Amino acid sequence: MTIRQPWAGAIVHQTKRVENRSWPLPAKHTGTPILIHAAAQPDKDAEVYGPHLDVYGAIVGTATFTGHHLADQDGTCCGPWGFPLTHHWELGTVTALAEPVPCKGALSFWTPPDHVLLAVQHQLQEAAARLLAAARDAEIARRPELAQRLNHAQGVLARYDRHEHDDETAVDQALADIAAVLAEATPTPPTRKAHG
Template identity: 50%
Template structure:
């Protein structure tokens, strides 16, 4: 099962507050759309993240799995999803958020989407039934990836699941957007750039460890 890491108080705002948008530089990888995901609060704190009038006494845990959610969809910012959605980012849409009463910790986070260990999953499973199907995975039209012009470009594949039993996805065919520059080739190039960026970051970390 995959996880992503956020700083506090963002983790608490997801687990215990109304934050249902995660801001990222890239779209959700299509194969993870509609899947359940672990929300991990890292060791760092973004002390000035929230305006004073948005600060609440939410429980804050560090280096911990604080919630489970569904990656319901994503879209590029169009001045929407305020106050949680940031400009010039992809907005990852979170649904079915369940806070963990006893967040497993310490858990070390990683870049991007990462795979939780078996012992972490076992601790989460004791508190939340991870096998329960999210309502969103039963509604093909309820999630997907959308281009900047509002066209759905990734949809659920009703005939396939991935090795983890999560619903698979596919690129909409034919390509639905007719705006100049919004093409399948451009989308695939963007996805490849995301993979290259992740690999470069991993290689940099490995290089730093062995200097």
Template identity: 50%
Template sequence: MKALTIRQPYADAIVHGHHTHGYKRTENRSRPIPPKYLGQTILIHAAKAPHPAAEIWGPRPDVRSALLATAVLTSCHFDGAGCCAPWGMPNWFHWQLDDVQPLTTPVPASGQLGFWTPPDNVLAAVPEAPTR
């Protein structure tokens, strides 16, 4: 199972929602989803560092360097007109997330840019993740 690292507070918005914007189901990326990942379940990983330009909002878990949830990558499209409000950014690819399932307990893990495969000992600590 692959993981995707997302900076806070956006990882929390995917997993726990936002008090005014609801759950984040659009992940903004500069490239489209590689076709082999469409329809696949992935792990959502919270990065060690927060997003430098992100608006910080009220109480939230703010867990860092950990796997937080599973999600299915259902579709991808390029936004040239401002769709997917309030989370979609114009002129970025919008990766659509569905069936987000928070893990019972966050699993500590170092992440990487792009898709990455957690080591076996980390996957073993994620009861919700299928084994390789």
């Protein structure tokens, strides 16, 4: 959905976890991931400052609406971001895109073209893979026995490459060891519900 800056950026880069709208959140958009699109034109009256708020006409992140409620008299039910007497759409998980994906916007909820979806998906997968690799490396660093097994197996491979031995059984064993260590140190990613 399209949101004007700086509000779109306040969601993906700051603490804004409420979207103020004059109508209730449609049930079919509750709990399903959406893309946050920064409109081409800013809200000139908004007083929000910070980095990354000057991106226009692009998908800047993903989010999920978890529910909605009617704001109280002064909107403070949702901290500094809530407006009074509107519908407060509650935002759950929010992910900023490192590289905003340029795209035309539209009113309300809309479906972006496939190439935009693919570009966003690609970025999220790369980010997830980096996180997973970092978590894996941290786990290996935390557990000396894993680091030792990895080191030993890599040594066997290195010596084979330098023709210091020709024991192919040891090489197979080393490859299997490396795979086992990496598998053991890799956290299981949370299973995600299919969407679409």
